[in-house]
Amino acid sequence: MLAKFISILLIVSLVGFTGCQGSKSADSDAQIRQVLDRWTKAFSAHDLDGIMSIYAPDVVAYDIGGPPLQYLGKDAYRKDYQDFLAQYDGPIEVEFRDMHIAASGDLAIVNSLEQFSGTLKGQKQKSTIWLRASSGFRKRDGVWLDFHDHISVPADFGSGKALVDLKP
Amino acid sequence: MLAKFISILLIVSLVGFTGCQGSKSADSDAQIRQVLDRWTKAFSAHDLDGIMSIYAPDVVAYDIGGPPLQYLGKDAYRKDYQDFLAQYDGPIEVEFRDMHIAASGDLAIVNSLEQFSGTLKGQKQKSTIWLRASSGFRKRDGVWLDFHDHISVPADFGSGKALVDLKP
Numbered sequence: 236m237l238a239k240f241i242s243i244l245l246i247v248s249l250v251g252f253t254g255c256q257g258s259k260s261a262d263s264d265a266q267i268r269q270v271l272d273r274w275t276k277a278f279s280a281h282d283l284d285g286i287m288s289i290y291a292p293d294v295v296a297y298d299i300g301g302p303p304l305q306y307l308g309k310d311a312y313r314k315d316y317q318d319f320l321a322q323y324d325g326p327i328e329v330e331f332r333d334m335h336i337a338a339s340g341d342l343a344i345v346n347s348l349e350q351f352s353g354t355l356k357g358q359k360q361k362s363t364i365w366l367r368a369s370s371g372f373r374k375r376d377g378v379w380l381d382f383h384d385h386i387s388v389p390a391d392f393g394s395g396k397a398l399v400d401l402k403p
Numbered sequence: 404m405l406a407k408f409i410s411i412l413l414i415v416s417l418v419g420f421t422g423c424q425g426s427k428s429a430d431s432d433a434q435i436r437q438v439l440d441r442w443t444k445a446f447s448a449h450d451l452d453g454i455m456s457i458y459a460p461d462v463v464a465y466d467i468g469g470p471p472l473q474y475l476g477k478d479a480y481r482k483d484y485q486d487f488l489a490q491y492d493g494p495i496e497v498e499f500r501d502m503h504i505a506a507s508g509d510l511a512i513v514n515s516l517e518q519f520s521g522t523l524k525g526q527k528q529k530s531t532i533w534l535r536a537s538s539g540f541r542k543r544d545g546v547w548l549d550f551h552d553h554i555s556v557p558a559d560f561g562s563g564k565a566l567v568d569l570k571p
Contacts, residue, residue, distance in 0.1 A: 295503065295514060297535035301557025304516055304535055304569050305501070333473070335463065337539060337550070342507035344539040346463060346551050348472060367465035367472055369537050369553040371505060371512040382505070383514050385537040387555030389469025390565030397558030397565045401472050 263338035263379075267345060267372055270379050275329040278351075281320050287313050291373065291380040299366055299386045312384075327353035332403055341374040348403050349386075364388070364399050431506035431547075435513060435540055438547050443497040446519075449488050455481050459541065459548040467534055467554045480552075495521035500571055509542040516571045517554075532556070532567050 270289050277285030287309065296306040298315055306312045320327070334347035346369040355362050371383035389398050438457050445453030455477060464474040466483055474480040488495070502515035514537040523530050539551035557566050 295501075297514070297537065297555065297557075299558055300560055301566050302569050304533060304557065304571055333463075335551070337510055337541065339510035340507040342505055342510050342512065344510065344512050344551065346465070346539070346553065365472060367553060367555075369465065369539075369551065371514070371537075373505065383503070383512065383537065385514065385535060385553045385555070387465065387535075387553070388558060389465075389472065390467060390556060390558075390567065392468055392565075392567075395564050395567070397560075397563060398469050399558065399560075399563070401470050403472055 260338045263343050263374070264336045267336055267338070267343055267379055270372075270381075271331070271345070275331075278320075278327040278329050280326070281323075283313065283317055283320060286316055286320075289379075289381050290384075291375075291382040294382050294384065296384040297386070298384070299388060322355055323353040324356050325354050327351060343372040343374075343379065345370045345372065365402055428506045431511050431542070432504045435504055435506070435511055435547055438540075438549075439499070439513070443499075446495040446497050448494070449491075451481065451485055451488060454484055454488075457547075457549050458552075459543075459550040462550050462552065464552040465554070466552070467556060490523055491521040492524050493522055495519060511540040511542075511547065513538045513540065533570055 274286060274289050277288075290309050290312065292309050294306075294309055294312055296312045296315070297304065298306060298312075300315075306315050328351070330350040330352070332348045332350070334345065337344045346367075349366045349368045350363055351366065352361055352363040354360070366386050366388060369385040370381050372379045373382050374380075388401065390396070391398055442454060442457050445456075458477050458480065460477050462474075462477055462480055464480045464483070465472065466474060466480075468483075468487075474483050496519070498518040498520070500516045500518070502513065505512045514535075517534045517536045518531055519534065520529055520531040522528070534554050534556060537553040538549050540547045541550050542548075556569065558564070559566055
């Protein structure tokens with residue numbers, strides 16, 4: 236009886252200790268980089284399903300273009316991405332810079348500067364734009380899903396212009 | 404000896420169990436709302452120190468105005484807030500809408516639409532603007548600090564304008 240009690244305590248201790256962090260921060264970091272790597276490859280292939288595969292059904296997105304201020308849900312955000320892809324001929328390249336990933340248990344925040352490069356329809360030269368990107372990820376059943384995106388460029392309040400030509 | 408062993412196991416189990424979540428998600432939610440409540444009151448009083456009190460020293464901020472694309476560190480972001488406050492006469496009111504807080508252990512993500520209202524210098528009528536705001540918070544020594552801000556309005560790519568007059 237005592238041995239059984241000690242065994243149970245030992246198991247509880249171990250579960251408490253190893254289960255505590257859900258997944259280790261370093262593991263989460265590597266897993267999310269894999270998700271984002273898959274995501275960038277989908278842009279190269281104009282693969283809308285691949286792009287959308289990283290998002291949660293109830294994603295709330297503040298995108299670079301508007302209106303609206305926010306896209307509520309995966310269907311609305313998918314339509315937004317579809318319009319984005321339709322502007323480009325050929326592959327779209329995505330490059331991240333100054334990426335930070337903070338993770339705790341099943342939650343993670345990613346922020347980085349992102350460069351999108353590609354040829355806009357009707358243009359000959361490649362167009363590039365640097366964006367600021369922040370995302371929230373939640374791990375469900377072993378899969379990290381993006382439940383919040385915020386993508387933007389800053390505004391110049393003097394001219395009222397969106398600053399689409401800034402470089403890091 | 405055995406009693407001591409069992410005691411230690413019991414303590415480890417309890418620590419594993421209660422320490423696991425760091426702080427409960429509902430508690431984190433309430434604590435962060437208190438931080439943001441303090442922050443909005445500081446705007447009303449043009450209290451720059453109060454505004455900055457919620458930020459981590461190494462905060463990375465993507466702000467609504469630019470250049471630059473990003474403000475690195477609390478000093479740079481403080482200067483940015485100083486310039487923001489200097490544009491207004493009298494109190495600045497902050498209202499949140501559609502706020503979501505996701506928390507796990509010592510990490511939290513907040514996103515919401517934010518309305519800033521106040522009288523710009525040289526103008527008689529109150530000016531209001533709706534922004535999108537996303538923030539990352541980390542709890543250190545019992546204090547939630549904002550280590551990442553992303554504030555923006557969307558752009559209209561047709562006109563090149565920043566959309567400063569959208570409403571939710």
